[in-house]
Amino acid sequence: MRRITALLLMMMLMPPVCANEAVPAAQDPALEQRVMRLTAELRCLVCQNQSLADSHADLAIDLKNQVRSQMRAGKSDAEIREYMVARYGDFVLYRPPLKPTTALLWTGPFVLLVAGGLALAFYLRRRRERLTQIELTPEQRARAEILLRAQQQDRSR
């Protein structure tokens, strides 16, 4: 009985212990939201395919704290982004800026789309030309008519 009481007591004590860890979010929800929004667009360099917001790597946590304290100091999102790029390069941005080195990255999909569209249009036009250019001899025409008529009779039966 005493053991169960102790367990119950421990369980009752648990929630406030857990709640303590979430204090930063509770203190200033607006700031925390801004931190999350910005860090969701920054790449975690340790785990690369995770954003800073998602990552629990040591460095990601340090950088999130960095972002938080810079926001508290009144830095704008653009300034913080610049701070990250100065240290880790454009690679930290999930949306890289349009520059000569990234031009292909930005325009590539559209270039491919246009090229594909042109190829398709070209192919369709040639196909139509080929289909309309077929000439039948009188015998072939007569045979085609017989076949078509037979088919129609088949269907109406």
Added chain:
Amino acid sequence: MRRFFLPLGIFLVLSVFLAAGLKLDPREVPSPLIDKPAPSFQLAQLQDSRKTLAPADLKGKVWIFNVWASWCVACLQEHPLLVELSRQNLVPIYGLNYKDGRDNALAWLHRHGNPYTLSAMDADGQVGIDYGVYGVPETYVIDKDGVIRFKQIGPVTPKVLEQKILPLVRKLQG
């Protein structure tokens, strides 16, 4: 015939691109810090916390800046190479002890050898962030004007040391 060659051609071009892509290391992020002045700092020295180390103290000489930690497994891989390099007295190696404890760091150096002229303690990792550190160990070559000329992410290998770092150091030392 064209029906056969066109898909084959596309396949070959794709294969070449994909093969080239396989050889690229996504962990190697080109550092924006190359050819930029080394970020300044003033940190306590590992061996003597009353003294500090700052890049400004090292103006006028070429030096290697190596980020290490006792918790860093990959650091062990390059460590014998650094110890050997320090014995040759070609170029001073300064260490940045990154997010580590003093006792652990000193014990680690005692056990594995100390190639560093001096190590600075970056306990909270702030200087590491300024240097764009994301994969300890990292190694920088800094020239006489305090400009970063080379950065190696991950362990220094004998190949990188022989083919990149040492030739660059010799050139910078003039």
